[in-house]
Amino acid sequence: MSHDGTLAQSEEGSVDVDHNPSPSTQMRQLSIPPALPEQEERKQEISQTANANNDDDQAFTAYRSPFESYPLLLRQAGSSDSVPPYLDMSSSSPSLSHMYPSTRPSLSSDSPHVHTELSSASSPYSSFITSSVPLPNLQPLKRAAWAKVLNPTKRLCQYEFPGGGTCRDERCPDIHLSRLQGDMGRIEPSDEDTAYYLFNALPVWWLQQRHIQSPSRILSALQHVHQQTSASPLSFEDRVTQALDTLGPTPT
Numbered sequence: 001m002s003h004d005g006t007l008a009q010s011e012e013g014s015v016d017v018d019h020n021p022s023p024s025t026q027m028r029q030l031s032i033p034p035a036l037p038e039q040e041e042r043k044q045e046i047s048q049t050a051n052a053n054n055d056d057d058q059a060f061t062a063y064r065s066p067f068e069s070y071p072l073l074l075r076q077a078g079s080s081d082s083v084p085p086y087l088d089m090s091s092s093s094p095s096l097s098h099m100y101p102s103t104r105p106s107l108s109s110d111s112p113h114v115h116t117e118l119s120s121a122s123s124p125y126s127s128f129i130t131s132s133v134p135l136p137n138l139q140p141l142k143r144a145a146w147a148k149v150l151n152p153t154k155r156l157c158q159y160e161f162p163g164g165g166t167c168r169d170e171r172c173p174d175i176h177l178s179r180l181q182g183d184m185g186r187i188e189p190s191d192e193d194t195a196y197y198l199f200n201a202l203p204v205w206w207l208q209q210r211h212i213q214s215p216s217r218i219l220s221a222l223q224h225v226h227q228q229t230s231a232s233p234l235s236f237e238d239r240v241t242q243a244l245d246t247l248g249p250t251p252t
Helices: 003-019 023-028 037-059 071-077 112-119 139-149 191-201 204-209 215-228 236-245
Strands: 125-128 134-136
Touching: 134 191, 134 236, 139 191, 191 215, 191 236, 215 236
Parallel strands: none
Antiparallel strands: 125 134
């Protein structure tokens, strides 16, 4: 065989290789199929949603608290002392013990509180009904009564609403619509709370003159007046004044 024949066969072999590519070469030559119509619609929806979110971010400005312009209000709002304890609704049952903690466990004749109060020039009393019965300011006591009634953590008693009946359980912790009003058609403090309040609000010298060493005597006087005036109810202030008047000085 001549040299030209060998060269021809070599060229033919190379041509045969080019005309029969390997499977991997065929895979690379495959074209990507066009996107389905559903995929195009999905892309458009995503694009529209992204544009809408950008528009919302541009339409709404960042929130600015009014406390930034009034920093003193922020200090009062964040302070636990700004809300009176007896109006704190976080407690299931607001108590007057938070407002006037008992500081008079004993009222003996040589109590140091006597000299302290007699030497003090300030007086917490709003008026004097008689020369011997000072009437303390009863507004904090009334606010405490409202706080008890309107406590949002409590629910309406189911026997009254929607039941339409009357709950006779004196220890029921729920709100009772039938008990919201006092004798004069207004919400009034209970005799127990009033006695506790008065015992801690009245001057020590007045309590010592009457040998009052606990709220129990004041409570008895309030309950007695309450029973005596049930037919013709008195206002809350008048009932308290009459109860204090019955506790006149103890004879010596």
